[in-house]
Amino acid sequence: MQSKPTHEQAQLHLQVYDLRREPRLRQARDWFQQNYRAETVEEAMALAGPGTENGTNFGMVIGYWEQACALLNYGLLHEDLFFETSGEFFFVWEQLKGLAPQFREQFKDPTMLANLEKVAKRFEEWKEQRAPGHIAAMREWMKQEQEQKKSAAGA
Numbered sequence: 001m002q003s004k005p006t007h008e009q010a011q012l013h014l015q016v017y018d019l020r021r022e023p024r025l026r027q028a029r030d031w032f033q034q035n036y037r038a039e040t041v042e043e044a045m046a047l048a049g050p051g052t053e054n055g056t057n058f059g060m061v062i063g064y065w066e067q068a069c070a071l072l073n074y075g076l077l078h079e080d081l082f083f084e085t086s087g088e089f090f091f092v093w094e095q096l097k098g099l100a101p102q103f104r105e106q107f108k109d110p111t112m113l114a115n116l117e118k119v120a121k122r123f124e125e126w127k128e129q130r131a132p133g134h135i136a137a138m139r140e141w142m143k144q145e146q147e148q149k150k151s152a153a154g155a
Contacts, residue, residue: 005078013077016068017085028060029088036061036095037146041102062096062113065089069115082119083126093120094142 005013019025036058038044048058069089071077093116096103104112124135 005081009076009078009081012071013081013085016071016077019064025060025064028057029064031057032061032092032095037149039098041099041106044099044103061092062116065092066113066115069119072119073115079122079126083123087123089116090120090123091138091142093117094139 020029031054035054036047038047044058048054065088068077068082068086072079072082093113096113097117097120100113100117104110127134
């Protein structure tokens with residue numbers, strides 16, 4: 001475990017959290033959690049293309065989490081505190097990890113979503129040490145949720 005968070009880290013942590021409560025970002029996060037299911041860049045563009053409301057939602061969610069994770073990667077946020085109080089970023093990464101290589105290729109940016117990816121990998125290791133099997137159980141739950149949504153959409 002790291003040392004205790006500094007006062008400055010705790011203040012920044014609260015500011016980052018407060019941004020999550022902003023109504024427009026909350027709306028975008030809700031949309032992402034309920035609707036974002038894409039396996040290819042083409043599906044992603046059809047679902048949330050640039051210049052569309054869904055595209056704005058998508059951009060807000062990945063922009064927020066990429067920024068928060070960058071702050072963590074630069075040591076401005078306390079890692080244990082971030083991991084103990086945040087988990088949503090991991091679910092966002094789980095939705096995007098299959099697409100990340102395609103996005104990076106399509107947009108010629110090998111660093112796209114890199115902060116989110118780095119933090120998600122560390123979180124997975126951190127969580128496995130504290131709650132073995134939790135990540136696997138969450139992935140199974142997410143898979144079942146997606147299958148139920150697909151079934152409901154097809155019904």
